Amino acid sequence: MASQAIPKILVTGKNGQVGFELQRSLAVLGEVIAVDREECDLSNPEAIRELVQRVRPDIIVNPAAHTAVDKAESEVELATALNATAPLVFAEEAAKIGALLVHYSTDYVFDGCKDGWYSETDTPNPQSVYGKTKLAGELAVAAANPRHLIFRTSWVFGAHGSNFLKTMLRLMQQRNALNVVADQFGAPTSASLLADVTAQIIAQYLRCANQAGFAYGTYHLVAGGETSWHGYASLVNDIAALQGYTLKIARHDIKAIPSSDYPVPAPRPANSRLDTQKIQTAFGLSLPMWQAGVHQVMTLLKQG
Incomplete structure (x- = not known):
């Protein structure tokens, strides 16, 4: 890392869910320079190179991506530019200046066919363009x-x-019944948890006397526990009722359906359960259960 009193941290996707929270969590660690697509078109490699060379950050944090999973099936060129080429260019430019690159990926790198929890050593087998x-x-x-x-x-x-949470909350105030997929399993993970853990790990990096020996690599980072989309929606309904929302449906009005009843262009992994033992051990973390994040976000939404 470049030698300076206050580290520069470049954050992409500042208007996205994770980018928005990163600006808060990283502000205590250094000077945060956050950009969105208006300030740097990540589908343009030269724009990325110019940005990194101009800012010369000590750390690049890249949550920006083409995350419209179904659209990606018909937008292969754009998805490739944002999800594959842009991270490569950031990595190349970071390497030139000795910067750390923090990049976010997804459970969709797996096919979802494994029984149990995916570890970082499991072989990826993505089924969608995303x-x-x-x-x-x-x-x-x-x-x-x-x-x-x-x-x-x-x-x-x-x-x-x-x-999903905000969509469910809106639909529960508009519809008399909902059908929600019940045969896909994972851990709903709040953007604030991702941002806070990222900040904790970057803080350890900045304190590290031997950064060459830092625990670089790939890690699974999700909230604790597991649920289905149906279970997730049911909790949203329970909390909304307690918070005094005027709902048109109760828990029993949320029908559990198989994913085959809800066809979409891009296949979803049936099993998105990611084992987080590696990240917890490497950085001394304890990750909260997924329900805590849902409660936290719904409280914030209720407060406006």
Whole structure:
């Protein structure tokens, strides 16, 4: 890392769910320079190179991605540019200046067919354009810059941006019944948890006397526990009722359906359960259960 009193931290996707929270969590660690697509078009490699060379950050944190999973099936070129090429360029430019690159990936790199929890040593087998381009980004980052952290996560939600939780909350106030998939399993993970853990690990990096020996690599980073989309929606309903929302449905009005009843362009992994033992051990972390994040975000939404 470059020698200076106050580290520079470049954050992409500042208006996304995770990018929004990172600006808060990283502000205590250094000077945060946050950009969005208006300030740097990540589909343009030269724009990325110019940005990094101009800012010369000590740390690059890249949550920006093409995350519209179904759209990616028909937007292969754009998904590849944002999910595979952009991370490669960031990694190359970070390597030139000795910067750490923190990059986020996804449960979609797996096919979801495993029984039990996926570890970092399991072989990826993505089934969608989104998953394939995200895996390509992982491989590019790892090859181009040894100073990298890749955090695979799942089912991200937050008070800022669009997500399943907010969609369910809105529909529960509009509809008399809901059908929700019950045969896909994972851990809903709040953007604030991702941002806070990222900040904790970057703080350890900045304190590290021997940064060459830091625990770089790929880690699974999700909240504790597991649920289905149906179980997730049911908790949202329970909390909304307690918080005094005027709902048109109760828990029993949320029908559990198989994913085959809800066809979508991109296949979803049936099993998105990610084992987090590696990250907890490497950095001395204890990750909260997924329900805590749902309660936290719904409280923030209720407060407006």
